[in-house]
Amino acid sequence: MYFSNDAVQVDLDHSYLASPDTAKNHAKGIFDEMGVKPKFYEPKNFTASSLPDISTNFDYLCCPRSVSDISSKIGLGHLGPKVRRLIKHGTFPVLITSPVYKPWKSISVFFGGSKNALNALKLGLKISMASGLPLDIYTLLEKKDESYYKDLVKKDGLEDPVSQISTHWHFYKKQDFDSMLYDVTHNSLIVLGAYGHGIIKDILLGSKMEKIQSTVTNNLLVTGPNCSVSLP
Amino acid sequence: MELSVIELSKHLGVAPNTIERWVRQGNLPVSKKGENFKFRANELEKWAVKHNIKLNLSDKKEPKKETQTVVSLTDAVQKGGVYFDISGNDVQSVLLASIEKNNEIPEDFKIDLLERLVEREKALSTGIGNGFAIPHPREQLSYLESPMVSICFLDHPVDYKALDNKPVSILFFILCPELKMHLHLLSALSFCLRDAEFIAFLETRPELDQLIKKIETIQKANPV
């Protein structure tokens, strides 16, 4: 995948798929069950004769936690480096799936006040509007108080949509991070921004993101720093 | 002055993602601000000159709304007024009498207007039938400030060579400073003149206020 500033090679052959030959049929099977007609992506251009170029014009990208070179780290619940790079450069949100299939009953947005978090909030609102699922916002009070976060939302013109949809806004003290994670219901889709400020955190995703994704088993929808979300 | 991607895309007339691609390819001077690109006006102007691209940042190029066409019939009638007791036995004399009565037309141009109206009638009669005629000149009358429709009730019906050969008793003068308004007023007026109720109402030779109210009700009932 060629992004504006990076090229990420994602191999889907013997090394990452148990049996590539049946993968297509398997995917079809899953779609048929849901009554959706799948459209398979046919790459048009090739970098070398055997390497397809994949478009980066997607609305969402779904990938397992483990698209990775280093398998040992995945065993510990870390995100693979490929997934990080996809999140970092992608203009689309990345859905990191949970190990088992769980239909979502609600949407939870982790809102920490950064630009990415605002994007995540927008995305949460968008999905909530489209699906009609209830939306919960979780905020960890780090240095500021509740009104600071509410002002942030107001400044971005998100106050109206937030109040229109029945949302609950939960606030937690700084040290209650773990209890916040445990409070999120297991069948809720977590929408969060990859916390990227500055150079160090651009390279490693934020430590919180790492912690969240290794603690909860929910589906995670991650908006990266290049991700753009607009409300309908 | 700083511009965002969206603003610049409007100035250049290209899609926002074209702007983003140009930035990525390094074709546009950009002063980066976080994830949202910002452009400095003076840098952009230099760039535009260098690339021979037309770019006028100071003047927002809003496409000119055609305000002229939204002149309403009621306004025009208000301006033009209603005149009674027009005497005369043929086309030329009724036209002359009507023009003489009309105070809105500058005195100096009355003769010229009459000539034009008569010429128009010679080419093709404006009598549309049912005893109505819509005399108007073929050229725009740039000396008028605003369009007007003046309604003149004749003393005696005049043979106007109308479409249905009926003699004409009411004249609707459409006098416009621009041709576009003319078309609009003509269409609005002829719409009213097809309304049976309005025709009957005209027979009563109403005053200006009543007439305008009637036109308003007709237009409200049939929004364009």
Next chain:
Amino acid sequence: MTVIKNWYQSIYHKLFQMDDRLLLIIAGSIAGICSGLAAVALRLSLEHVLEFLHPFRNYWWAFALPAVGAMLSSLYLEKVAREGAGHGVPEVIYSVSRYGGLLRFRSSFSRLISSFLTIGSGGSAGPEAPVVMSGSAIGSNLAKFLRLNDRQRITLVGCGTAGAIASIFNAPIAGLVFSVEVILGEWKFVNIIPIAIAAVAGAEISQAIIPEQVLFNHQTFHVGFSDILPSLCLAMVTALVSVFFTKVLRQTGKMAKKTSFPLWIRAIIGGCTVGIIAIFMPIVLAEGYHSIQSMISQTFSMGIFLAFVAIFAKIFATAMTLGWGGSGGIFAPCLVIGSLTGVVFHKSLSMIIPSIACASEGAYALLGMTGLVSGVMQAPLTGIFLIVEITGGYETILPLIIVSSISSTMSHYIEPASFYFKELIERGQFLRPGTDARILSDLNIRELIETGHVTVSENMVFREFINMLKTSGQNFFPVIEDQTDEYKGVIQISAIRKYALDPAMYDMVFLNQVMETEVLTASLDNDLQEVLDMMDINNMDSILVVENDRFVGMISKTKILDLYRRELIMQTSVH
């Protein structure tokens, strides 16, 4: 942490606020040094491993050595590095033209390793293409680290390439020329200076590390006017040889792809063949710098017939190595074949006309090299400057220019696309800046699409539609289903004119009876080229874009012309 961050940001900002050129020059020289180091590393390690393996060449199983090397190299590329096969130069060109020179980080070392395995074991291939790949990937990744834009990144890719070539031949101008002529394809003022500096940096690095100052030592040649006629003839011979070489390379590659063996078996077959040829003709082994050296310094011992056979042996061996799964470039084989051709030409010339007063055999070896480089790569300037720099003087420049221009023109006449570009042209990926193909590939459907069209429901009564028409300026009305918004068809005003003027129809029909369903539509995935073809064939002025059964917008030729022109201005204007 915040201190470091602020410090980084202020430094970063200052770098950006400096003139773009200064930044590019600094970054370019870094790229040049790094790629120069990579090139030197490959060259030195190749020399050592060849020396190390030399004693084993006498054993009977020596023919299997290239096979083992080629197998390891193909396995490495396929399983470890997971990169496409091939020598990589088209990949770099493609990336430069389509993705602003984005290359994967792994490319900066993977080709070095694989070509080291191939060539070190004796496979007939050149180390230049891998070094170019690696140098350009270094430049690209440096640009990525500095977060430069596409234009700057392309310059750095050029810098990396120039540094690599300059370093491996110790020829800075050849590096510059190769980078601009073959890789970038456009001579732009802003590119030239950083690339020149990178090339010099690369050459300096190679001089600093490798003590021998010139790759090919030689004595001064005396080339006179009497050599002009022979060099004309030589040019024609080299042109023929280069076309033959290109054809054989491509044919063997195609043949290998037809076989059903996995890549590593193919590599073994190719390697074995090379090994067996090498038993009779050791000159075909490896990159062949030593044999070139001996030909230039006129210590070459082969007779005319043997040398003649060697030309074809080398061509065949190279084709077997590269086409059947080995990894490496064609630059060095070109030089070997070229110098062999030159030597054979000189020998036969002096045999036919013994009294001829022409230059020495070494000089003709050099001319032959130029001829082959110009002919195969169709890069005449690279050929000229490389030889000028290798010989370290301008005494041969006149015949060099003659040979190079005639050879490239003739081979261009027979085979219009050069070896590097052929593959790209076949796939429609040869996108030089300012060309039609490039503009069409840059313009995305999403950029051209006009939205904001009013859609109508398929259950609308025709009268309602006619009323809507009165206030609308649209010429196309997409018809959609009520609930799902699914696209059903389209109403073109031009097509319904006769019903529109017949009021009797107004209350009789619904829109789904009036609409056309067979109209061609484009999707967001289509390239502009495809959309334009579609419009041309069907004589359409505008086309609907439908994605996932939803109407998205329209593309009109007017809009395309507008944006095409802007894009052309953008790409061709001088920076």
